[in-house]
Amino acid sequence: MSERFVERLFPAFLEIKDETLRELSERAMELAMERGGWNESNIRLAPVTLNWLDCDVSWVEHVTDVTDMCLLEFDQMAKYYARHGVPFSRDTVAAGALLHDIGKLTEFAPGENGTVTHSGNWELMRHPLSGAIIAAQAGLPDNIVHLIATHSFEGEKSYHTLESEFVRTVDIFVFQCSVKGLKKK
Numbered sequence: 001m002s003e004r005f006v007e008r009l010f011p012a013f014l015e016i017k018d019e020t021l022r023e024l025s026e027r028a029m030e031l032a033m034e035r036g037g038w039n040e041s042n043i044r045l046a047p048v049t050l051n052w053l054d055c056d057v058s059w060v061e062h063v064t065d066v067t068d069m070c071l072l073e074f075d076q077m078a079k080y081y082a083r084h085g086v087p088f089s090r091d092t093v094a095a096g097a098l099l100h101d102i103g104k105l106t107e108f109a110p111g112e113n114g115t116v117t118h119s120g121n122w123e124l125m126r127h128p129l130s131g132a133i134i135a136a137q138a139g140l141p142d143n144i145v146h147l148i149a150t151h152s153f154e155g156e157k158s159y160h161t162l163e164s165e166f167v168r169t170v171d172i173f174v175f176q177c178s179v180k181g182l183k184k185k
């Protein structure tokens with residue numbers, strides 16, 4: 001079993017074949033946890049959203065679902081990209097899926113007795129912005145910073161790489177499924 005907590009939390013980090021990209025990706029997630037006040041004992045309390053009534057989906061569950069779905073879809077769909085001669089990176093998709101929501105760890109803050117609130121600057125520094133900054137500070141390349149910055153509505157009119165478009169589409173699908181039947185606050 002891995003000594004590194006983020007690898008135990010998300011074994012899909014090992015799907016990133018480029019060792020430098022894997023190291024920087026793990027460092028970015030650790031940095032986000034540290035900045036937001038999350039650690040081994042409380043990270044599973046982090047929610048995916050506070051905007052839906054009685055939402056029981058955690059951040060860990062959401063990131064796991066998005067990453068698993070992205071890799072599944074990549075392995076099924078990569079044939080078309082290959083057939084049409086379009087370079088499409090599994091490593092970028094894996095790292096991008098794992099990191100797309102690291103900014104949520106600074107958008108939400110752990111409170112007393114297992115409660116969670118929005119952090120003081122969550123509107124000013126919504127997770128695509130805070131996540132992109134953390135990724136850049138961790139030393140990740142521009143294509144990963146771009147993917148994080150543009151994965152939510154902030155990226156609606158943005159230029160997209162193939163990988164950012166791919167992760168964004170899967171993320172929207174997974175999120176919509178996971179709040180199905182719930183009411184927005």
Ligand SMILES: [Fe+2]
Nearest residue numbers: 066100101171
């Ligand atoms: Fe997400």
